[in-house]
Amino acid sequence: xxxxxDRVRPPPTxxxxxxxxxxxxxxxxAAVVALLLVAVAIAVGWWLNRRDVPIYAGSAPLFATPGPHxxxxxxxxxxxxAAVVxxxxxxxxxxxxxxxxxxxxxAALAWILSLAMIDGWRDGLTSRLTGDAEYLIDVPGVTDIPxxxxxxxxxxxxxxxxxxxxxxxxxxxxxxxxxxxxxxVGLGGGTAAALxxxxxxALTAVAVPVTLRALGDEAAARAVLPFVVLFPGxxxxxxxxxxxxxxxxxxxxxxxxxxxxxxxxxLALAAGVxxxxxxxxxYGLVLMAPLALVPALVSRRLRATLIALAGAVVVVAxxxxxxxxxxxxxxxxxxxxxxxxxxxxxxxYWVWANLATLVLAAGPxxxxxxxxxxxxxxxxxxxxxGPGPAPTGAVRRxxxxxxxxxxxxxxxxxVAIAAADLSGLSKAEVERIWxxxxxxxxxxxxxxxxxxxxxxxxxxxxxxxxVNHLVLTVW
Numbered sequence: 001x002x003x004x005x006d007r008v009r010p011p012p013t014x015x016x017x018x019x020x021x022x023x024x025x026x027x028x029x030a031a032v033v034a035l036l037l038v039a040v041a042i043a044v045g046w047w048l049n050r051r052d053v054p055i056y057a058g059s060a061p062l063f064a065t066p067g068p069h070x071x072x073x074x075x076x077x078x079x080x081x082a083a084v085v086x087x088x089x090x091x092x093x094x095x096x097x098x099x100x101x102x103x104x105x106x107a108a109l110a111w112i113l114s115l116a117m118i119d120g121w122r123d124g125l126t127s128r129l130t131g132d133a134e135y136l137i138d139v140p141g142v143t144d145i146p147x148x149x150x151x152x153x154x155x156x157x158x159x160x161x162x163x164x165x166x167x168x169x170x171x172x173x174x175x176x177x178x179x180x181x182x183x184x185v186g187l188g189g190g191t192a193a194a195l196x197x198x199x200x201x202a203l204t205a206v207a208v209p210v211t212l213r214a215l216g217d218e219a220a221a222r223a224v225l226p227f228v229v230l231f232p233g234x235x236x237x238x239x240x241x242x243x244x245x246x247x248x249x250x251x252x253x254x255x256x257x258x259x260x261x262x263x264x265x266x267l268a269l270a271a272g273v274x275x276x277x278x279x280x281x282x283y284g285l286v287l288m289a290p291l292a293l294v295p296a297l298v299s300r301r302l303r304a305t306l307i308a309l310a311g312a313v314v315v316v317a318x319x320x321x322x323x324x325x326x327x328x329x330x331x332x333x334x335x336x337x338x339x340x341x342x343x344x345x346x347x348x349y350w351v352w353a354n355l356a357t358l359v360l361a362a363g364p365x366x367x368x369x370x371x372x373x374x375x376x377x378x379x380x381x382x383x384x385x386g387p388g389p390a391p392t393g394a395v396r397r398x399x400x401x402x403x404x405x406x407x408x409x410x411x412x413x414x415v416a417i418a419a420a421d422l423s424g425l426s427k428a429e430v431e432r433i434w435x436x437x438x439x440x441x442x443x444x445x446x447x448x449x450x451x452x453x454x455x456x457x458x459x460x461x462x463x464x465x466x467v468n469h470l471v472l473t474v475w
Contacts, residue, residue: 024452027368031459034359034367041356044349054344056428061353062360063429064471071124073117074469080110081461084230085454092222097213100225101206107229108205112198116238118468128239128475129197130190133166135179135241139188142180149173150323156332158339167241169336172329173319174280175241194239201243204439205229207250208409212443214257215298215405220446223453224406227445230457232363232464236432240475242282246436249278249288253440257295260304268304272311279312280319283330284426284433287419290412291440298403337425350427358417360467361431362438363460369410369444376407376447410444413437432475 038061045060058065084107092100116124129136142148152173155164163169168176179193187196205228212221237243252274259268275292278285296305316326337343359366378401402408416437420426426433448456467473 020449023372024449026371027448027452030367030371031364034364037352038356038359041353045353048346048349053346053349054341055349056341056345059471061350061357061428062431062467062471062473063475064473066470067472068470069119069472070469071118071120073114073119073124076117077111077114077465077468078461080107080114081230081458081465083107084111084226085457085461088226088229089223089454089457092225097218100222101209104205104209104225104229105202108202108231108234109198111229112202112234112238115235115464115468116198119472125194125198125239126190128190129179129193129241135167135176136188136190136193137165138168138176139179139183142176145177145180146322148176148180149319152324153328153332156329156336158336166340170333171241171282172280172326173324174277175245175282178241178244178281197239197241197243198237200247201234201237201435203247204231204237204250207247207254208439208443210254211257211295211409212405212446214254214261215295216261217405217446220406220443223446223450224443226453226457227365227442227460228439230460230464231439231442232460232467233361233431233435233438235464235468235473236361236435236475240432240435242432242435242475245278245281245285246439248274248281249285249436250439252278253288253291253295256292256304256308259308260295260299260301263303265307268307269311271304272308272313273315275308276312276315278436279326280315282433282436283326283333284420285436287416288436290415291409291437294405294408294412297399297408298405300403334425342425342427345427347424347427351421351424354421354426354428354430357428357430358434358438360463361434362441363463365445365448365456365460366438366441368448368456369441370414372447373407373410373414373444376404377401406444406446410441413440413443429475431473 041061045055045057048055049058049060057063088103088107091103095103113125118124128134131137152164155162156169157163158169178196182188182192182196205225208228209221209225212218212224231237237246252271255267255271255274258264259271275288278288292308293305296302319326377398402411417434420430420434420437445453445456
């Protein structure tokens with residue numbers, strides 16, 4: 001069998017033993033700082049709750065209820081985690097590509113479902129999408145899809161007799177349509193909806209490595225796969241509609257990367273349709289744009305990206321022809337957001353506490369990953385360079401350093417997350433809202449030294465297990 005581990009190129013700063021040790025210490029320090037941010041967010045959130053400041057999160061910074069508990073998944077999830085940590089990195093070196101992707105997908109399903117089962121079958125899965133704020137409550141009222149699309153924006157604002165419920169009103173109609181179509185084919189109800197979320201959400205475990213391989217780095221793709229499988233955000237992939245958002249957009253990015261490599265026109269169009277439909281699943285997914293540009297940046301070819309853009313335009317035009325204009329919906333959703341608790345939640349807390357939530361949802365490994373991604377950019381100009389604009393050669397060096405998947409993808413995800421955070425439209429609940437972005441941070445796991453990856457995988461698994469056992473998550 002072929003082995004790929006030795007082909008993963010370490011960051012330039014870690015080529016010597018001394019530098020490697022310094023890099024490892026810096027990785028640990030970065031993770032400790034990230035966990036300290038979590039601790040501060042928990043302490044400040046507790047203090048704010050005690051003083052009745054309306055942060056509306058009982059287990060801030062998570063949108064959850066305090067409640068240590070166990071369930072059937074308490075035995076299953078640690079076994080899945082141990083199997084992934086112990087065996088999957090070795091299998092990633094040795095299995096053929098398609099068998100590896102299948103193994104990764106099955107392992108991701110096992111991880112998501114075992115975590116959900118910590119809360120039990122009903123509370124962990126079947127009732128997740130049946131609450132008063134969820135999508136399924138509005139499905140029976142959609143008897144005419146064209147009419148629903150034509151009048152969708154009329155029902156976004158709150159305090160009307162026929163206002164959409166919280167999640168439907170806060171998203172474009174594409175999200176509701178998914179569950180309406182599921183109901184139309186005879187798969188209505190909470191169980192089918194939850195399982196669809198899990199099945200589509202698990203596609204992220206395939207899409208991220210496929211993207212890296214298409215960008216020319218199969219060794220990195222193999223190194224990253226176990227991290228995407230054990231993604232701590234799996235706590236919310238099973239089950240929230242945001243799992244569908246993450247799976248659809250991740251598949252779109254992967255298709256775009258493969259199309260760029262193979263000059264596949266139909267595949268590029270399909271990628272555009274998926275990404276175009278993505279912005280009709282959630283308004284915030286327009287921020288997938290930095291990630292969608294990575295294949296063009298790495299391959300230095302624009303053809304697939306332009307074709308994908310045409311595919312996305314077709315989706316936008318289709319919804320517009322049906323009576324729903326995306327920008328009108330977005331404008332009304334911003335107004336609806338400030339009709340509710342979004343108006344009261346303090347930006348001064350959530351703008352940084354959201355990042356603490358991200359540490360729990362993406363795992364502490366995000367800190368060394370981002371540290372190494374930034375370090376991989378290196379200095380853009382020689383230390384002796386004088387004042388004035390950067391030389392063309394320095395710009396080229398910077399672009400060249402960005403033109404690798406393990407560096408460009410997590411940095412693009414970080415840009416999207418920063419934009420979402422600063423917007424003020426994601427105050428709390430980002431453990432699920434940012435799933436489509438957070439999973440791409442794991443693309444940088446290939447930058448971690450090979451001999452340390454199992455330790456970081458274990459840290460990721462422990463994070464998810466701790467969160468799922470210590471609080472009762474809403475999603």
